Amino acid sequence: MSEQGSPVFQFSRMESLLRGRRLRRLTVDGVDAVFVRDPVLVRRILVSESRNYGKGELFRKARNLSRVGMLSEDEAMHRHYRRLANPFLRSTKVDAYVPTMRDIVRDVVSSWRVGDAVDIQAEMCRITCAISVSTLIPGLSPRMTDALSERLSCLAWEMIRKPLYGRSAARAARPGASKRLSQARKEFRDLLAECIAGLPDDPDSAGGYLSVLLMDCDDEGNRLLTPEQVCEEAVMMMTAATVTTASVMSWALYVLSGNPLVEERLLKDLMRRGSAAQGLDTSSYTLRFLMEVLRLYPPVWISCRKTLVDVTLGDHSLPAGTNVVFSSYLLHRDPDCYPDPQRFDPDRWLSLNPGKVDASYIPFGIGSKGCVGEMFAWQELQAILDVVTQEWKLGTEPDHHIRTAPETTLHPRRLLMVPRPR
Template structure:
């Protein structure tokens, strides 16, 4: 991909028979996402949520999109996320209780279990413990199937055939059915509250009429919960793998995590602390949302190029994050580059969570969750790959390891 697009800031290409324009220039990408975003709508290529409804945050209507972002914001803002930390830690420990020293674990499946249990346990409150656990387990199956969903090419075409994505369809049906039961119980008991779900259910217009049907509430919650989990699971899988390959990085990280846990974080420069630098570098090299698409809503000028209305415009955070002009030795894992490198506000050279009005609303939640999982796992276990393992990158719905079995050993 890098060789194909080298030296071409804007280039025509075809994806699955659909003509598109690929943009590699971070300044032009920022125009698409921020300064001229009104000229670009949601593109159909690579849309992970294409099988979900178009209500709520997936609505094409900008006013509705902003409204549902505001509804979700109280549960995802930094001050609220701080309250989740004790519950997050307990959930990670609970999942790890099944690990056994010397017995390989499927790290990606386990990270799905952890991130899904955290999402359900923090965003949907007031449910019986057994229901919360069942929702988390069913969501983890759905998240794992979503992660592995091909985005393009012959694999995507095969997956799109009727009945071809049986496991994904079953996983979505199983999770959605249980979630729908929870919503029905909430409607039967108006005095009950369940966090984010209750907020969606009680959203009403000026006349006091509910805006979303129970079915639409279910769709919106499925979208939010899968988006909150597939990305985290992929990022944490890469983080644990990199630690197993970089002993000096692991040593520095463990030291910093210990200090942070004790309330005495080490500041080794003017930049962010080592834990944050480590996670920033993981997200630079392995952005989960590695490719995106927009569509021009009218005739636009992008740099020196004129694009007619309806043009598919594709860009890749994977390539933007590996631009040698902005990141010297771009393929080297180096957390300390963030002591002197600062994500620019004038371009889109670092966009693991996107930018602009469509940027990830769950970014504060994600940063806190990643640090908590990293801290709790590494405090108890040292993970290593099996001898002779070769870990390949899978560019599917997320950018994840193709297969990642790791052997835990007690610290």
């Protein structure tokens, strides 16, 4: 990002270009845009004036997965399919998923061997994908559940590493360039289509979220989605539910490996809380730890909207059709909102309560387009963290530097960790 459209994406360069400015016109990935750094203005875009903004032209790979349902340009359709997903993601339902989540994590981490390096992000993909399939599509045979989980894990792993920006993204977008991603997507969709074809005509039957999508009808009883579209929507939903959580959990385990005092406090808090689901307990050190991980490493690190009408944002008049870009990575590291912003400090959340008047903390987004699975993600993160840390102490090789990869998600590039028993 630069005024000349440099293909190299560097967070330090972003900060330099935007320092002291609420808005700045830049060329982002070859497209003219206005970059917004002010959290109050970002909240206006996402909440109070959201009707004036639609999806932008940048960073829209998710739309390769689905053009119907929740990713539709039609606002009424978007809201409708959010409502269909909500029964599977509300707090009481998610609480009931926790034992299943914990069993899945135990099953995966029990395969680790003392002293053998583990590719943590690939393993987190295995865990989150198995959780997604088991909870959102109940009633499948164990064989089908395992097969779907494995294929979804392959797809999620390829999606996480797909370039989002610059020349690498342009090359990856060419027909036939992303062969592994295309193959992983096809294999998961083909198996998902088998599941959909085998569902009985009963929305209350086994199949959960898939059955609800398949049986969705208009007032005349006509089905709104074809089986193909149900498949597309489910692929989008389940991929989104896994790639972000896998990246966040990878960062969480990496942070613990380098902060023994933080790890000690976390283990004591997890022991005190036990295995019961306790929701978003703001007095919990575990929650504060995860909030701090999400502050420093938000998986959805950059977003784009497009003005649908002429708007005034701050002191700037923006005509309809303007791409407006903002970065949760930068918002979360704003020294005006977070003193010593680069320091990992879970206890900062004892006195902070962001998001009421601005967008200084938006790991799940905010407003009508905020993440529909936020409560699911919080419980999943806590369940994974609890089980993994009970079983293993993870460490990296001495002097091994982990690079930050701003791709589809903000993830650690090649995070190998060595497990030792507790």
